Amino acid sequence: MEPFLLVERDGPVVIATFNRPDDRNTITRAEQAEEIVAFSHAMTRDRTVRAIVLTGAGKAFCAGGNVKDMQERGGMFAGSPYQIRNSYRTSFQMVGPALTELEVPIIAAINGPAIGLGLDIACMADIRLMADTAVVAESYVKLGIIPGGGGAWLLPRLIGPQRAALMTLTGDAIDAAKALEYGLVAEVVPAANLRARAVEVAQRIAANPGHATRLAKRLMREGADVKLDTLQQMAAAFQALSHHTADHHEAIDAFLNKRPGNFTGE
Numbered sequence: 563m564e565p566f567l568l569v570e571r572d573g574p575v576v577i578a579t580f581n582r583p584d585d586r587n588t589i590t591r592a593e594q595a596e597e598i599v600a601f602s603h604a605m606t607r608d609r610t611v612r613a614i615v616l617t618g619a620g621k622a623f624c625a626g627g628n629v630k631d632m633q634e635r636g637g638m639f640a641g642s643p644y645q646i647r648n649s650y651r652t653s654f655q656m657v658g659p660a661l662t663e664l665e666v667p668i669i670a671a672i673n674g675p676a677i678g679l680g681l682d683i684a685c686m687a688d689i690r691l692m693a694d695t696a697v698v699a700e701s702y703v704k705l706g707i708i709p710g711g712g713g714a715w716l717l718p719r720l721i722g723p724q725r726a727a728l729m730t731l732t733g734d735a736i737d738a739a740k741a742l743e744y745g746l747v748a749e750v751v752p753a754a755n756l757r758a759r760a761v762e763v764a765q766r767i768a769a770n771p772g773h774a775t776r777l778a779k780r781l782m783r784e785g786a787d788v789k790l791d792t793l794q795q796m797a798a799a800f801q802a803l804s805h806h807t808a809d810h811h812e813a814i815d816a817f818l819n820k821r822p823g824n825f826t827g828e
Contacts, residue, residue, distance in 0.1 A: 566594040567601055570618065571712075574612035574768040575761060576666075577604065589679060590628040590637055592653040602660035603733060609827035610773060612768035614664075615760045616687060617671035623696065626678030627654070632705065639778025650710055654679060658712040661686040662783065665776040667767050671760035672696050673753065677735075682711035685720055688779060690746065691760050693753035698746070699735035700726075713754045721746050771809035771825045 566589075580587035580602060590597060605611050618624055631637035638649045661668070661683065670687035676698045684690055684698070689707060692698075702709050708732060717726035721744045729736065738750040751759045767775055777800040785793045786792040804810050808828040816823035 565597060565717035567597045569601065572732040572761065573765075574610060574772070575612075575615065575764045576611050577615045577617070577757075577761065579616075579683075580618040580624050583618075583622070583630070586625035586675065587618045587620070587680070588625045588628045589654065589657075590631055592638070592649070595653040595657050598657050599660040602664040606663070606665045609772060611666050612770070612825075613764035614666050614668045615671055615764050616668055617755075617757065617760065620674070622674040622680070623670075623672045623676040624680030624683060625675055626680045626701075626711075629705065654711050657683060658686060665779060666772075667764075667775050667779055668811070669760050669767075671756050672698065672747065672813065673756055675699075675735075677701055678709075678713075679711040682709065682713040682716060685716040685746075688782075689748050689763065691749045691751055691756060691763070692741055692747040694738050694750050694755045695753045697735040698735050699733060699734040699740055700729045701735070703731060704733035770806070771813055771823070772827050773807050773809060774804060774813075775805050777804065779823050 564581060566581060569577075569580040570577045581618040582588065597707050605614060627639075628637065632639050638653060639646060641649070657679075667689070670684040670689040670690045672684055672690060674693065676684045676696065678699070678701050681698045681700055700709060700713050702713075708714070714730065717729060721724075721729075725744050736744070738747070741747045742750050749759070779798055781793060781800065784796060788796075809823070809825045812825060813823050
């Protein structure tokens with residue numbers, strides 16, 4: 563069987579695509595979650611990767627869990643309550659920590675419906691771009707279940723508690739214009755141009771030294787949960803590390819000589 567995650571490389575930019583278009587890129591097996599986890603770890607280890615685009619093949623970004631499996635109590639949803647709990651803990655819920663710990667900046671290109679876990683995964687990215695034809699929904703309650711992929715933590719931090727409650731408790735889908743109004747996405751792009759725009763943004767990020775964008779991402783992530791003084795202590799340590807990289811000195815020389823930098827990850 564082909565990998566669930568199709569990975570392509572364009573210089574320092576990696577494009578990762580959920581690759582089950584016939585199933586609307588639903589995540590149905592533990593192996594699929596494990597692919598995402600393994601990908602996240604590999605990207606953090608590879609210092610030559612400076613930006614990632616995450617998108618979906620076909621008409622959907624990711625339609626979340628497989629509802630037919632839920633109906634049949636099969637796959638991830640089979641067994642006793644304890645077994646189901648363990649299935650969540652060792653599959654779906656491994657994705658959130660892996661993506662949020664991935665140090666490389668991630669752009670989610672939401673090409674089509676991002677539903678339930680699909681929306682939660684999009685929320686784990688640093689920047690979200692959305693096709694003008696796409697919709698998103700935190701739709702768990704419509705199936706009589708609760709946000710199991712991290713959405714109850716992610717959405718309130720991104721769009722505020724009231725809007726997050728409205729999306730989560732109604733389960734209703736919102737279109738691209740509403741997602742932009744909520745601040746859930748950075749841009750709405752014509753569907754035909756979405757991938758190109760996401761790669762363009764990724765290339766602009768990748769034009770900078772990778773250590774700087776990775777450490778800046780880490781500071782922003784940690785800043786959501788720590789005091790300013792604690793973050794400043796972390797920033798001082800990160801800055802000291804940055805000053806001793808070859809890419810910092812290359813960036814200074816490139817800036818002073820008005821030329822593009824040639825960054826090696828050193």
